[in-house]
Amino acid sequence: MKGFPPARFSESEQGLFTPREIRHLMRIEFERAMRYEYPLVLMLAEIDRLEYLHDLYGFESREEILQAVVSKLRSMTRESDFLGCLMGNRVMAVFPHTSLGAARALAGRFLRSVRQLTFQSDGRTIRSTLSIGMSFADPGRATTYEQWFQDAEEALAFANDSGGDRFVQRESATDLIQGLREDLEREAQRLASETAPVVPPAPVSRPEVPPAGSTPAPRPPNELDFRDLPGASLPERITNVFQAFDGASDELDRLREQVLVAAADCMRLAKERARSDMVDQHQGQIEVLERRVVKLKGLLDLTEGELRRVARTKGIDPGVASIYRTVQGVSGDDDEVHRKNDMLTLIFEANVNLRNDIQKKKSD
Amino acid sequence: MSSGSDPKKDHGVLYLGIDLGTSRTSVSASNGLRETVASFVGYPKDVVSRKLLKKDVLFGSEAVEHRLSLNFFRPLQHGVLKSNDDGAANQDNLGAAKDLISEIIRRAKPRKDELIYAVIGAPAQASINNKEAIIEAARQSVDSVMLCSEPFAVAYGLDMLDDVLVIDIGAGTVDLCRMHGTMPEDTDQITLTTAGDYVDEELEKLIATRYPEAQFTIQMIKSIKERHAAVSEEMEKVIVDLPVRGKPTPFDITAEMREACRKIVPPIVEGLGQLIATFDPEFQQRLKDRVLLAGGGSQIRGLDSAIEREMHENLGGGRVLRIEEPMYGGANGALKIAHDMPAEYWEKLK
Ligand SMILES: Nc1ncnc2c1ncn2[C@@H]1O[C@H](COP(=O)(O)OP(=O)(O)OP(=O)(O)O)[C@@H](O)[C@H]1O
Numbered sequence: 134m135k136g137f138p139p140a141r142f143s144e145s146e147q148g149l150f151t152p153r154e155i156r157h158l159m160r161i162e163f164e165r166a167m168r169y170e171y172p173l174v175l176m177l178a179e180i181d182r183l184e185y186l187h188d189l190y191g192f193e194s195r196e197e198i199l200q201a202v203v204s205k206l207r208s209m210t211r212e213s214d215f216l217g218c219l220m221g222n223r224v225m226a227v228f229p230h231t232s233l234g235a236a237r238a239l240a241g242r243f244l245r246s247v248r249q250l251t252f253q254s255d256g257r258t259i260r261s262t263l264s265i266g267m268s269f270a271d272p273g274r275a276t277t278y279e280q281w282f283q284d285a286e287e288a289l290a291f292a293n294d295s296g297g298d299r300f301v302q303r304e305s306a307t308d309l310i311q312g313l314r315e316d317l318e319r320e321a322q323r324l325a326s327e328t329a330p331v332v333p334p335a336p337v338s339r340p341e342v343p344p345a346g347s348t349p350a351p352r353p354p355n356e357l358d359f360r361d362l363p364g365a366s367l368p369e370r371i372t373n374v375f376q377a378f379d380g381a382s383d384e385l386d387r388l389r390e391q392v393l394v395a396a397a398d399c400m401r402l403a404k405e406r407a408r409s410d411m412v413d414q415h416q417g418q419i420e421v422l423e424r425r426v427v428k429l430k431g432l433l434d435l436t437e438g439e440l441r442r443v444a445r446t447k448g449i450d451p452g453v454a455s456i457y458r459t460v461q462g463v464s465g466d467d468d469e470v471h472r473k474n475d476m477l478t479l480i481f482e483a484n485v486n487l488r489n490d491i492q493k494k495k496s497d
Numbered sequence: 498m499s500s501g502s503d504p505k506k507d508h509g510v511l512y513l514g515i516d517l518g519t520s521r522t523s524v525s526a527s528n529g530l531r532e533t534v535a536s537f538v539g540y541p542k543d544v545v546s547r548k549l550l551k552k553d554v555l556f557g558s559e560a561v562e563h564r565l566s567l568n569f570f571r572p573l574q575h576g577v578l579k580s581n582d583d584g585a586a587n588q589d590n591l592g593a594a595k596d597l598i599s600e601i602i603r604r605a606k607p608r609k610d611e612l613i614y615a616v617i618g619a620p621a622q623a624s625i626n627n628k629e630a631i632i633e634a635a636r637q638s639v640d641s642v643m644l645c646s647e648p649f650a651v652a653y654g655l656d657m658l659d660d661v662l663v664i665d666i667g668a669g670t671v672d673l674c675r676m677h678g679t680m681p682e683d684t685d686q687i688t689l690t691t692a693g694d695y696v697d698e699e700l701e702k703l704i705a706t707r708y709p710e711a712q713f714t715i716q717m718i719k720s721i722k723e724r725h726a727a728v729s730e731e732m733e734k735v736i737v738d739l740p741v742r743g744k745p746t747p748f749d750i751t752a753e754m755r756e757a758c759r760k761i762v763p764p765i766v767e768g769l770g771q772l773i774a775t776f777d778p779e780f781q782q783r784l785k786d787r788v789l790l791a792g793g794g795s796q797i798r799g800l801d802s803a804i805e806r807e808m809h810e811n812l813g814g815g816r817v818l819r820i821e822e823p824m825y826g827g828a829n830g831a832l833k834i835a836h837d838m839p840a841e842y843w844e845k846l847k
Contacts (some may be wrong), residue, residue, distance in 0.1 A: 146836065184649070191828075205738040241519045287723035301767060319606070367502055397722070398728045402687075430520075432592035450606060451609075452528075452606045452607050452608035452609065452611075453526075453529070453530055453606040453608070454509055454528055454611070455510055455526070455528045455607055455608075455611055456509075456528065456529065457509060457510045457512070457527055457836075458509050458510070459510060459616075460508070460510050460612075461512075461836050461837070462837060462839045462840065463837040463839075469658065472658060473658070473837055474839070476658065477834065477837055477838050477839065477842070478842075480643060480645050480834065480838075481643065481838070481842040481846070482646075483644075484643045484644060484846060485845070485846070487625070487632075487644065488627055488632075488846070489814065490627075491624055491625065491629045491632070496627075
């Protein structure tokens with residue numbers, strides 16, 4: 134990054150830059166990118182359910198996860214010329230001279246590597262996932278720093294709301310809908326081909342579950358993804374989890390936690406699917422309506438043409454429309470608006486007097 | 498029409514600026530149309546001519562062309578509607594004026610679903626009978642109408658609201674008007690009858706004196722003037738063909754043209770002098786330097802310089818500006834007034 138100290142993560146006072154300075158530097162970098170016309174990617178990343186983990190496993194585990202994720206990201210980007218910082222739970226990073234494709238690949242790598250991280254807490258293994266919101270400043274398309282930043286924030290919120298463990302690149306509503314469409318299509322294909330029996334969920338902690346004789350073998354942890362379980366209904370998942378229950382009471386506690394997490398995941402999934410379906414449905418309706426508008430407009434043109442033709446043959450002139458739809462008045466921008474209005478008032482009053490005189494003359 | 502409360506009229510507002518003149522009536526409309534028609538109206542004299550002409554009423558040059566088979570009217574004279582001796586409007590003329598106004602509005606092609614608001618530039622000195630007739634005529638075709646002084650409309654159209662002298666040279670009258678920010682009053686206006694028609698008459702006399710053998714009508718003289726009118730010493734030669742015992746013969750009328758056209762200059766400058774002398778001394782110089790030349794008659798070539806020269810000799814200086822579209826100056830200005838008029842004023846006069 135020209136003119137920049139090698140980019141580093143910074144965490145408040147201990148880092149190279151304070152968050153405020155980072156935002157300032159980001160703005161400078163943004164303006165430079167627009168001026169010299171190179172692409173710039175902003176990524177905002179958040180660890181999914183961090184607060185939940187905090188509540189579940191305590192503050193230490195939260196800090197540990199955060200540190201581990203940040204150092205993972207740091208190690209993965211050691212070579213690249215970027216600027217980043219940690220603010221609260223959130224990692225912000227700016228990548229100059231980075232194409233959209235490269236940024237997507239990088240985000241994918243982030244997701245995968247965070248998914249593979251495991252933590253131990255009280256003898257339990259904890260896993261975590263990441264949500265990433267990206268926005269891309271393309272010098273060819275006019276945008277502002279604020280918009281660029283807001284886009285990334287909205288993308289992050291979208292990634293979060295959609296269940297996490299994903300990156301969303303914020304471009305435009307159309308792109309979003311398109312992306313959702315593709316997701317849905319993929320999902321539908323998977324559903325169609327999915328014949329495998331229901332697999333047990335294991336979103337956060339898992340391997341301590343006693344090997345279940347009757348349940349199918351769990352997938353390897355690094356492949357686990359709640360999105361891979363679209364066919365599993367909430368009761369099925371709960372049943373699966375409790376099939377593993379051997380009666381011990383702390384096992385019971387742990388299993389209950391699992392049930393909780395699984396239920397939450399399922400609900401989120403259901404919500405996400407419902408929303409995608411709705412977006413899809415609305416998009417479909419919009420398309421139908423658009424087609425109807427085009428058709429009606431065509432009909433209207435035809436009708437107007439026909440009316441004009443009839444009017445011509447009958448010698449009726451429909452007239453020429455005025456350029457004004459409403460009454461105008463002196464423009465507020467006119468330098469002389471007050472004087473002109475005074476004059477117009479005088480003209481009006483003279484006309485009122487004239488009408489009165491005429492009236493009087495008639496009644497005499 | 499005139500029933501302003503017509504509920505169907507919600508599709509637009511058509512503004513009209515109308516200049517009602519002795520020789521020409523013009524309209525500028527907010528749908529982009531501009532039309533002008535010579536202020537002549539004719540009605541077929543009998544059933545035969547009505548059948549022949551296939552019309553109940555003819556206007557402008559068409560009326561002139563068929564005038565022998567028409568009851569022919571020029572409803573305005575010296576800028577106002579012709580009236581009977583007792584001052585009451587002549588009913589036939591009144592009818593013709595109404596038809597003329599309806600016709601000019603029709604030519605602006607208003608749509609039936611639009612509100613029509615019109616401002617008509619009328620000579621300031623028009624009598625109440627006259628104004629009543631104009632309003633009555635217009636109300637048949639528009640939703641709301643206002644009259645305003647013609648020279649005021651010209652100045653307003655050019656955004657020259659302050660300390661301006663307008664010279665509007667028409668056919669019947671030359672209107673001189675002093676504008677100083679408010680509506681001109683009677684003392685701000687002078688009307689002269691040495692206008693376009695006067696030039697035609699003078700030219701006719703001069704040609705008849707010099708070339709008694711030439712045959713012509715006043716209409717021929719008028720169109721010759723409109724083609725060649727000029728006042729400068731260096732003006733192009735004016736050679737016209739006039740019949741002598743039926744045979745077209747060329748005549749050089751350069752000197753006659755110059756002399757006839759120049760005749761309107763001294764009265765104009767004298768009138769300007771009066772308006773300047775009775776103005777606030779502090780602003781007299783400014784007034785002298787802001788003289789606008791408008792109206793069809795202002796198209797006499799070199800007239801602006803001739804008036805300036807005469808002002809230098811008699812008033813110690815002055816600057817004359819010829820407006821760009823003399824034929825539409827009044828109509829354009831009236832259109833601008835209509836556009837700028839607040840909605841509630843239009844509503845109240847419906
Ligand atoms: N090119 C021209 N050169 C000289 N005079 C012209 C020319 N064209 C038109 N005129 C004259 O201008 C006069 C008409 O001017 P205009 O139409 O402004 O008057 P008007 O508004 O009808 O008359 P008034 O103001 O008296 O009611 C006529 O006398 C006509 O002959």
